[in-house]
Amino acid sequence: MSRLAACIDLMERDHVDVLLLGREANARTVTAVSRLWLAGTRAFAPGCVVVRRSAAVHVLANTDAVVATDFPVEHLFGITWNPEKLLASLTAIDGVRGARRVAVDGMNPALATLVARAMPGAEIVDAGPLFAELWRTADSETTSGVERAALVARVGLAAMVDALRPDVGPGVLRGACAAAFAAYGVTTPAFEAVAAPLDAGTSTWLSPERALVEGERVVLRAGALRDGCEASLARTYVIGSPSVERPAPAGWDELVAACVAGATTGALRRRGATVHGAGRGVEAWASR
Numbered sequence: 001m002s003r004l005a006a007c008i009d010l011m012e013r014d015h016v017d018v019l020l021l022g023r024e025a026n027a028r029t030v031t032a033v034s035r036l037w038l039a040g041t042r043a044f045a046p047g048c049v050v051v052r053r054s055a056a057v058h059v060l061a062n063t064d065a066v067v068a069t070d071f072p073v074e075h076l077f078g079i080t081w082n083p084e085k086l087l088a089s090l091t092a093i094d095g096v097r098g099a100r101r102v103a104v105d106g107m108n109p110a111l112a113t114l115v116a117r118a119m120p121g122a123e124i125v126d127a128g129p130l131f132a133e134l135w136r137t138a139d140s141e142t143t144s145g146v147e148r149a150a151l152v153a154r155v156g157l158a159a160m161v162d163a164l165r166p167d168v169g170p171g172v173l174r175g176a177c178a179a180a181f182a183a184y185g186v187t188t189p190a191f192e193a194v195a196a197p198l199d200a201g202t203s204t205w206l207s208p209e210r211a212l213v214e215g216e217r218v219v220l221r222a223g224a225l226r227d228g229c230e231a232s233l234a235r236t237y238v239i240g241s242p243s244v245e246r247p248a249p250a251g252w253d254e255l256v257a258a259c260v261a262g263a264t265t266g267a268l269r270r271r272g273a274t275v276h277g278a279g280r281g282v283e284a285w286a287s288r
Contacts (some may be wrong), residue, residue: 003134004030004050004057010130011052017099019050019113019127022106026131027227032068046111051095058093083114090118103127115140124154145229153231156180156193156222161235164243166214170195177222182206190223190230196234212239217246 007030011019021027027048047060059067070122074241077089089259091097099119104111105127115124157179160173177193197210198217212218217240223232236246255271 004055006134007050007130008055010133011050014130014131016051016101016103016125018096018102018119020046020102020104021048021050021127022046024228026105026127027059029131029134030230031071031090033059034066034201034227047091049093049096051093053095076142087114087118090114092107101125102132105131135175136232140146142229145227146231148231149224149226150233151187152181152184152224152226154220154234155184156224157220157233157261160193160220160222161237161243164218164220164237164239165241166239167211169211170209173220181224186224186226188225194219194221214239
């Protein structure tokens with residue numbers, strides 16, 4: 001069964017008439033789209049619409065280059081900053097105007113107003129639980145996508161490490177990471193690269209924009225979005241010539257060994273870990 005078919009089945013079960021999706025990862029889950037409008041994710045805008053009655057997907061795009069070759073061109077609605085034009089595009093989609101239950105994966109006051117006008121009286125619910133079920137079973141495409149994103153994240157982190165020395169500024173390190181990403185054709189980081197010094201005595205953050213000092217610790221973090229998947233890495237180094245990576249903390253190997261199918265985030269957090277889901281879109285990170 002395709003992910004779209006599985007999504008429609010879940011919408012039927014939960015009596016959801018329309019899905020309004022702003023996160024690229026969710027749009028990729030229900031249809032084969034490439035890079036969506038970044039401003040639709042940050043801040044939120046409905047970049048993808050799924051209608052249960054017709055099992056149709058509509059995508060916010062000014063070109064069919066972002067969708068599969070067999071995607072109906074008439075199911076594209078144009079990018080616009082004008083809420084009135086966006087409202088007109090949404091209400092023109094068959095099945096939207098009469099929707100009684102609408103699931104969204106993001107919301108802000110402007111969208112709430114837009115939805116109220118596009119679908120008067122509709123109940124708004126969270127799309128998160130529905131997508132959590134769709135993602136429950138891993139697939140080879142997602143696994144390979146995360147691996148490709150992780151490769152770029154590793155290259156970006158390595159570029160930061162190569163430039164790491166006393167008196168270097170964090171801006172130089174962030175630039176090295178961005179240049180390494182661009183060499184792989186990735187221009188959208190998951191977040192701006194991090195080079196954050198730590199106070200040796202208290203482990204509190206120091207001013208992030210001053211030059212680094214020999215002997216102090218610095219946390220480096222790099223994350224990349226590649227083909228809709230996200231991966232990120234973080235490491236701690238001691239500044240020197242050369243700088244040296246700090247060893248993994250006590251219990252790290254046991255924590256990694258506990259990350260198996262069926263484990264809960266609660267159980268991992270009780271071991272002292274910070275746990276996030278990762279892989280799909282602008283979502284999460286993993287570090288040591």
